[in-house]
Amino acid sequence: MPKAWSAKRERQYEHIKESAEDRGTSTKRAKEIAARTVNKERAQAGEARESSRSSTQDISPGRRGGLRSGTKRPKGLTRDQLYNEARQRNIKGRSTMNKKQLAKALGHSSEIES
CATH class of the missing domain: 1.10.246 (Serum Albumin; Chain A, Domain 1)
Structure with a gap:
């Protein structure tokens, strides 16, 4: 603590x-x-x-109350969470990408469905 x-x-x-x-x-x-x-x-x-x-x-x-806990997330990560991960990985053009494009660039195949 x-x-x-x-x-x-x-x-x-x-x-x-x-x-x-x-x-x-x-x-x-x-x-x-x-x-x-x-x-x-x-x-x-x-x-x-x-x-x-x-x-x-x-x-x-x-x-x-754990709505997004575990592996069963119908909507997955938020766009902001995907953007932050893209920023950490230094992915070019991330600021103009939408959620689907960010997920694809990061290789999150389960995110692309939403």
Whole structure:
């Protein structure tokens, strides 16, 4: 747990981590899930120093309730998520691409269906 978290966020982290472990998730994965959830909550509440656009404009992890968790995602990644991945891979022309074109350029065959 980072030192910058408040006591409330530390309790939230522990609760999410323990819940994930109770469901059979490995300790390492449970810590990752808890940290990502808490960081996203902090970003949406304006507590984080830096936050991505998808963290602040997406629905909260608590409200989403795992809508996009796991492998069964009918819509797949958002256009912003695909764009960020394309930026990390330094794909040329990404700023003018739509979701379908980004998915194709990244090789996400399951994304092209949507």
